[in-house]
Structures are given as structure tokens and as C-alpha cells.
Amino acid sequence: MAHIELPEGFPGISAGFTFRPETAKPMRELAHVLLHEPNSLTPGERELIATFVSSRNNCYFCQSSHGAAASCHLGDAAVVEQVKADFMAAPVSPKLKALLAIAGKVQQDGKLVAKADVEAARAEGATDIEIHDTVLIAAAFCMFNRYVDGLGTWQPRNEEMYARMGKHLADEGYKEPSIRQAVEVG
């Protein structure tokens, strides 16, 4: 049961977005710029950062939908699971590992990010914009995750729904809703 009267059949953040379009608009735009627009980090890498942070925040809806988007971009569902379980052992670049280490600290508290963490990322080739975007993706998902959980939204256990969402997010980005009508799943 959601804490407020959210539109029925809309899972996760789509319920909050449908309930309050005025706040949905900038939130969608932020996700679109961070995760979908051209960047020297690939969309797959950025979705992995979002998935990792959402997993650390234990937000089922966000880690499932962004995990599905990452998997779509990368054509590899196993790597998504590995990043969630232990990114240091995952088959991703040393640069992405260094950025995930920064994201993991931001997830707890931005003040934990040390000069050494940033130096390590830079030594693997990370640019200032990439470091900036990693910090902001991690911070933004601390918002999205809390929003989705704090409203008590419906977060169905339905792999097929997340796969469909993931494909939409990977193809179209975040400007338009990936859930346009009530979903009929238990």
C-alpha cells in the first residue's frame, strides 16, 4: 500500500511522476542528461553506476529498471549482477571500478570521497566531467531511491516488466514515460 493515493497500477517512480507532473519534469530531464545524452562515459557505464547505487540503497524498483537498461546497453545481464554483488571482481574497466568506488562513497556520504579516490580515477583516465557526473549520478539516485521508497510505491517482482522498461529507457531515454498506462501484474 502506497502512503498516499497514487494512481493504481503505476509501479515505482512512474506513480510519483504521474501524481505530480510539475516535479516529474525536471527529474526526468536530470536523468536524461545524466544517463542518456552524449558523454565520454557510455550509457551502459552510467546505467551501471545508477544500478550499483540503487542496489546499495536497496531500492528494488530502481535497481531492477536501471539494471535492465544497463543490460540492454551492454547486451550482458551477467555483468550487471556482478557489479551489484562485487564490482571489483566484475569484467568492467579499471576506470569504471574507480568511479564506482567514488559512487559507493557518495551513496553513504559525499564527505567520504577522498582526494586519493579521485586521484585513482584520474590515474585510470577519468576526466573532470566524468568524476563530476559520477558524483551527481550517485547523488541523484540517492534522491530517486528515497522518493520511490519513501512514498511506499508498488514495486512488483516482475522481470518481464523491468525488461520492457529497460529497453524503453535504453532506446528512448528519460524524457517520455516508459510506463504510459496501468500495468496489470500481481
Add this chain to the structure above:
Amino acid sequence: MPHIPLSPDLPGIRGAMAFRPETARPLNALVEVLMTGPSTLSRGERELIATYVSSRNCTHYCHSIHGAIAAAHLGGDEALVKQVKADFTQAAVSAKLKALLTIAGKVQQDGKLVTAADVEAARKLGATDLEIHDTVLIAAAFCMYNRYVDGLGTEQPEDEALYRERGKRVARDGYVQVSAEYLASDADAAHAGGIDGAH
């Protein structure tokens, strides 16, 4: 020292926003609608929620500037702002706002901590669904803004007068208008690749 080269003239989130105008735009649009858009919660009440969450996250820049904006909306009552940060249950704010601050404090830790009883308590004191929604989102959004400001290692000045002055301007003109002064010029610099704040 910030972790990436940010303008020394722009402390806190302002340097970060000038560095990356593409993300600054939606970040500003969100705070503008949440904190200044039409709402049955007063601007002062909403700023108190933002200040409280920022204080819980120990982000000096954010709890100082939003505390100053709150005070400006509340007739200059800085003591009230300090009391909300220290222990809101003892502050001279409405019972409804106390119930909303309880929800905000849980969201600050983890959204899953918000219980049906917390929401019921707020509703009994007159909180509407929209007010509960906005409380959750303000708390969640400041968990983002705080981490953004801290995670980049931005400059966070101690000088209270600086926040007081700027707080009055933001309370009067809103976020988008006040930030336009540095976003407009820095947008060009960022696109040209010359982000050094030398202007």
C-alpha cells in the same frame, strides 16, 4: 580544495552548477518548483524541511543557505531555524510540520523507514497527500543536493553573514533568477572548455 576545478568565486553548489550548466538547469528547476511553486505549505515551512535534512546530512553549505532562506521567509527568526536543526520537537512550529519533519527525517536515512503510522499521524494533523508527497521529495532531493555539494569537495564558507545576505535574495527572487547571474556567463566558458572561473 574541490576534487575538480571549480570557480573559487562560487562556493557550494554554485561552483558545481557553473561547471556543468546542462545538469544545473534541471537541478534548479526542481528546487524552484519544490520550494517556491504553489503549495499549501508555506515557503518558510518548506525551507525548514530542506534545512533540517541538510543539517542531518551535515552539509554545512546547504543547511546554512537554506536556513538563511527559511529565516528570511519567517520574519528573520534565526533562533527558530536553529531550534528546528537542534530539536524540532521543541520548536515553535505547528504540530503538522513536526509530523512532516518526522517523515523527512526518516527519508533522510532510508525511504523504507517511513511507516503507515508516520503518514497517519501527519494526516490527522491536517497534512494532505500533496504535502506528504512534497515532504518526501524535498527530503529525498536534499539527500541529492547535499551529496553533490560534499562529494565534489566544494568550498563551504563559515561566514554566516554571507549566507544571510544571499538567503534574503533567494527568498525574494527565487532560485532560477538568482542563479542566472553565474549560469549564463559560465555556460559559455564551460562549452568553450575553459572552466577556470577567471572572469
